[in-house]
Amino acid sequence: MSFSRRIVVGVEMPKSRPWKAENLCGPSRMAVLHAFQAAGSSRLPLTLVTVLPASAGSWLKTPEELERVAASDRAEAESVLKELCRKYASEASASSTEIRIMRGSAWEELIRSVGNRPDSMLICGTRDEGTVRRVVFGSTGLKLLRLAPGTVWLVKPREDDNDSTDIIAATDGGSVGADVIVTAVPLAKSLNARLHIVHAVDNGPVTPEALLQAEAVVQQQLANTDYRTLPFGVKVLIKSGSPDQCILDAVKEVNADLVVLGTSSKTGVSGLLPGSTVERLLPELSCSVMAIKPEGFRSMLPADFWTH
Numbered sequence: 001m002s003f004s005r006r007i008v009v010g011v012e013m014p015k016s017r018p019w020k021a022e023n024l025c026g027p028s029r030m031a032v033l034h035a036f037q038a039a040g041s042s043r044l045p046l047t048l049v050t051v052l053p054a055s056a057g058s059w060l061k062t063p064e065e066l067e068r069v070a071a072s073d074r075a076e077a078e079s080v081l082k083e084l085c086r087k088y089a090s091e092a093s094a095s096s097t098e099i100r101i102m103r104g105s106a107w108e109e110l111i112r113s114v115g116n117r118p119d120s121m122l123i124c125g126t127r128d129e130g131t132v133r134r135v136v137f138g139s140t141g142l143k144l145l146r147l148a149p150g151t152v153w154l155v156k157p158r159e160d161d162n163d164s165t166d167i168i169a170a171t172d173g174g175s176v177g178a179d180v181i182v183t184a185v186p187l188a189k190s191l192n193a194r195l196h197i198v199h200a201v202d203n204g205p206v207t208p209e210a211l212l213q214a215e216a217v218v219q220q221q222l223a224n225t226d227y228r229t230l231p232f233g234v235k236v237l238i239k240s241g242s243p244d245q246c247i248l249d250a251v252k253e254v255n256a257d258l259v260v261l262g263t264s265s266k267t268g269v270s271g272l273l274p275g276s277t278v279e280r281l282l283p284e285l286s287c288s289v290m291a292i293k294p295e296g297f298r299s300m301l302p303a304d305f306w307t308h
Contacts, residue, residue: 003179003292004151005119008047009035010110011081012125019076021083027125031155034191035123036088041190045096048084050077051109052101070103077101107143108305114148116306118297121151126288145263145291149299151183153290158257165193169260170247173199173217176262176294178224183292184260185225185234194232196254197222200239200246214238244281251287258288263297 009031014023024032032048039046052073061069081099089097102109114120122144144152169184171177181197188195201214218236227234237253239246251259261281282289 003119003183004042004044004121006045006047006114006117007035007039007121007123008049008110008114010106010113010122010124011048011050011084013050013052013077013080017076019080021080021087024080024084025125026157027155029125030157031123031125031153032084032088034153034155037190038121038123038187039095042186043095045098047098047100047113048081049100049102049110049113050081051106052077052103054104074101107140107147110144111148111299111301112306112308114150116149116299116301118150118293120149121153122148123153123155126154126156147299147301149293149297151290151292154288156286156288159286165191165258166254166256167191167193167195167258167260168198168247168250168254168256169195170198170200170243170262171218171221172243172262173214173221176292178221179292179294180260180262181218181221182225183290185222185227185230187260187290188230188232192231193257194235194254195227195230196235196237196250196256198237198239198247198250200241200243202240202242202246206240211238247281248284251285256287258290259285260290260292262292263294 010028011032012025012028013019014025016023035046035048038044055066078099078101081101085097085099100113102113110122110124114122124141124144126141141154144154167184167188169180171180177199184195184197187193197218199214199218201210215236215238218238222234222236237250239249241249247259247261250256259281
């Protein structure tokens with residue numbers, strides 16, 4: 001949030017025709033709502049993007065028929081995005097709003113829509129396929145997490161009727177962890193959520209002195225934010241054990257809606273937290289995930305990718 005200067009949200013069109021905004025799947029609808037909330041709270045520009053298939057129809061159609069189908073698809077998609085802008089503009093007002101309709105591979109066009117800019121946040125809803133694992137390891141989500149130059153937020157709605165929102169922000173006490181906290185505090189404010197900061201102590205016996213030192217590190221990172229303005233305050237959870245297990249325990253403990261994690265790799269090739277913690281963690285999570293890239297992160301996509 002604090003490091004993002006613009007927000008892009010991917011919108012998947014409904015499965016049935018005609019396409020209508022009210023028929024969006026739950027993940028896409030929630031992604032759009034959160035995008036407007038986040039953009040509105042920080043007065044950031046917001047772009048709604050839909051990626052349509054590269055081919056507009058069957059090979060049995062003539063070029064003229066294909067062109068008509070493509071034009072019809074584009075018109076319906078544009079109508080849906082405009083309706084979403086009208087609907088959610090009352091929830092929160094972004095500094096500016098635009099829509100884009102693209103064709104091609106979903107992950108490629110979504111990444112192109114944010115550009116090679118680390119200050120752009122990309123928000124996407126997961127598909128209705130169960131846990132985050134089936135989306136992230138399915139291909140699109142994992143590619144976005146690894147290759148998008150900025151923050152990526154994969155949104156998954158709750159499966160129960162709990163109206164409250166709980167966010168887990170995981171910090172290792174380092175610079176990336178500090179970025180996680182600086183991002184999570186305004187996010188919790190925009191979503192009217194409870195914020196839980198998790199820090200794992202896993203380098204030997206957990207003595208009272210070690211716990212106090214860990215608490216001091218987290219409090220120092222919080223001091224760089226306006227966490228005191230959060231309506232539900234902040235709860236700090238210092239846990240003993242491996243980072244991934246401590247995060248999973250915290251997620252279950254608070255029934256978290258979102259986990260905010262820092263990535264360690266600066267090239268997007270190898271693991272996402274020290275020792276590939278995120279790679280181990282994602283299969284176990286059934287909530288939304290936000291990945292914060294470290295300063296200096298460089299996407300490994302070739303230079304000509306951005307010029308297509």
